[in-house]
Amino acid sequence: MAGNIEYLICDTCSRKFAPGEVELTCPDCGPQLGTLSVHYDYEAVGKILTREILSSRREQSHWRYLEILPVSRRPPALHPRLGWTPLYNLPKLAASLGLGRLWIKDDGQNPSASFKDRASSVGVAHAIEQGRKVISAASTGNAASSLSLFAACAGMRAVIFVPESAPRAKLAQLLMFGAEVLAVRGTYDQAFDLCLQTAISRGWYCRNTAVNPYLGEGKKTAALEICEQLDWEVPDAVFVGVGDGCIIGGLWKGFCDAFELGWIDRKPRLYGVQAAGSAPLVHAFERGDRTATPEPAQTCADSICVGQPRDHIKALRAVRESGGAMIAVQDEEILSAMRRLAREAGVFAEPAGAAGFAGLARAAASGVVGRDERVVCLVTGNGLKDVATAIQAVESRPVPIDANQSAVDAWLGT
Numbered sequence: 445m446a447g448n449i450e451y452l453i454c455d456t457c458s459r460k461f462a463p464g465e466v467e468l469t470c471p472d473c474g475p476q477l478g479t480l481s482v483h484y485d486y487e488a489v490g491k492i493l494t495r496e497i498l499s500s501r502r503e504q505s506h507w508r509y510l511e512i513l514p515v516s517r518r519p520p521a522l523h524p525r526l527g528w529t530p531l532y533n534l535p536k537l538a539a540s541l542g543l544g545r546l547w548i549k550d551d552g553q554n555p556s557a558s559f560k561d562r563a564s565s566v567g568v569a570h571a572i573e574q575g576r577k578v579i580s581a582a583s584t585g586n587a588a589s590s591l592s593l594f595a596a597c598a599g600m601r602a603v604i605f606v607p608e609s610a611p612r613a614k615l616a617q618l619l620m621f622g623a624e625v626l627a628v629r630g631t632y633d634q635a636f637d638l639c640l641q642t643a644i645s646r647g648w649y650c651r652n653t654a655v656n657p658y659l660g661e662g663k664k665t666a667a668l669e670i671c672e673q674l675d676w677e678v679p680d681a682v683f684v685g686v687g688d689g690c691i692i693g694g695l696w697k698g699f700c701d702a703f704e705l706g707w708i709d710r711k712p713r714l715y716g717v718q719a720a721g722s723a724p725l726v727h728a729f730e731r732g733d734r735t736a737t738p739e740p741a742q743t744c745a746d747s748i749c750v751g752q753p754r755d756h757i758k759a760l761r762a763v764r765e766s767g768g769a770m771i772a773v774q775d776e777e778i779l780s781a782m783r784r785l786a787r788e789a790g791v792f793a794e795p796a797g798a799a800g801f802a803g804l805a806r807a808a809a810s811g812v813v814g815r816d817e818r819v820v821c822l823v824t825g826n827g828l829k830d831v832a833t834a835i836q837a838v839e840s841r842p843v844p845i846d847a848n849q850s851a852v853d854a855w856l857g858t
């Protein structure tokens with residue numbers, strides 16, 4: 445429960461804050477460097493939440509980890525189906541990649557069809573506990589459509605800043621869930637800054653990724669689920685697509701929390717996968733830097749088209765501390781990963797959702813992951829989110845024919 449938070453700690457200067465003492469980032473380090481991490485009283489939690497207690501819980505959503513979430517209760521009005529997404533065991537695909545074991549965790553199965561529901565649900569629950577009436581976010585699309593869904597459930601006003609170029613399906617979701625949408629004539633990075641300034645000056649709850657420390661707590665639940673779904677036998681490596689770096693930072697927090705609580709005895713290596721045209725974290729990783737430098741961004745994977753990754757410190761820490769890496773893949777590899785996931789795993793992923801798998805294919809081919817290793821790859825968003833790119837990703841096209849049998853026979857060559 446929220447009462448289990450001991451303190452928040454600045455990712456740069458390590459200054460500690462009592463819960464509620466600051467709202468977003470460390471005032472000494474500012475929003476770029478002063479992102480905060482949530483620290484619980486692990487000794488107290490360890491006494492009330494054990495592996496045995498978890499296995500007896502019937503709650504089939506990420507609220508099963510309530511004691512290590514930053515809210516005191518599961519808000520009854522929020523969507524009932526959340527997290528606890530399927531983890532598919534894929535022996536044939538593992539063998540074809542030259543891996544020991546492979547599981548795909550399909551987070552496109554969340555209610556708004558992306559991983560972001562884990563964070564938005566926690567953000568809205570937190571905003572409700574704070575008595576806020578308006579919630580705002582800047583997003584490449586998924587965080588916003590997800591926030592709009594949970595804000596609608598809670599009867600809150602949602603004001604969303606998206607880049608004008610966001611795919612239509614994501615815009616449709618936003619409007620359908622009743623959000624007020626500002627389509628910014630500019631990049632995601634510009635939308636982010638506009639949203640942050642407006643939310644702070646208006647006293648709105650800010651769901652912007654990275655600057656709100658509580659959102660990563662929702663994201664970490666995917667790691668807790670992986671551990672639990674694999675019966676606490678931790679995988680060797682986990683792959684995921686990366687834009688701002690919040691998902692990978694959240695995953696690492698989840699594995700660290702599980703380790704701290706004695707639920708697991710080791711942690712996996714984390715691999716963050718960026719599109720080569722939008723890879724500031726890969727470059728920072730290769731330079732050995734602890735922060736990323738903004739770069740222009742261009743990729744077909746709109747959700748990870750991020751020039752200034754806001755959770756750079758946590759993301760780089762996650763891959764370094766875990767012994768993993770940041771990997772860049774070409775857009776063509778992402779499109780190929782979409783086809784393979786669909787045809788060999790039955791999972792329809794949006795481009796950013798398939799980026800982790802593209803990185804895994806590259807890592808398997810180069811021996812970064814070995815034949816005996818157990819690997820989990822996260823799919824973070826559903827392919828229906830961006831149908832235009834899905835159509836680009838396939839070689840075939842529908843064959844137009846007249847509506848009669850002889851046209852079919854002619855096509856069949858009989």
Ligand SMILES: Cc1ncc(COP(=O)(O)O)c(C=O)c1O
Pocket residue numbers: 558559560584585586587653685686687688689690691692747748794796797824825826
């Ligand atoms: C489908 C999908 N995958 C991956 C990401 C990357 O997450 P992050 O920006 O936290 O690195 C996003 C973020 O929008 C996303 O929507």
Ligand SMILES: [Zn+2]
Pocket residue numbers: 454455456457458459470471472473474478
């Ligand atoms: Zn600081």
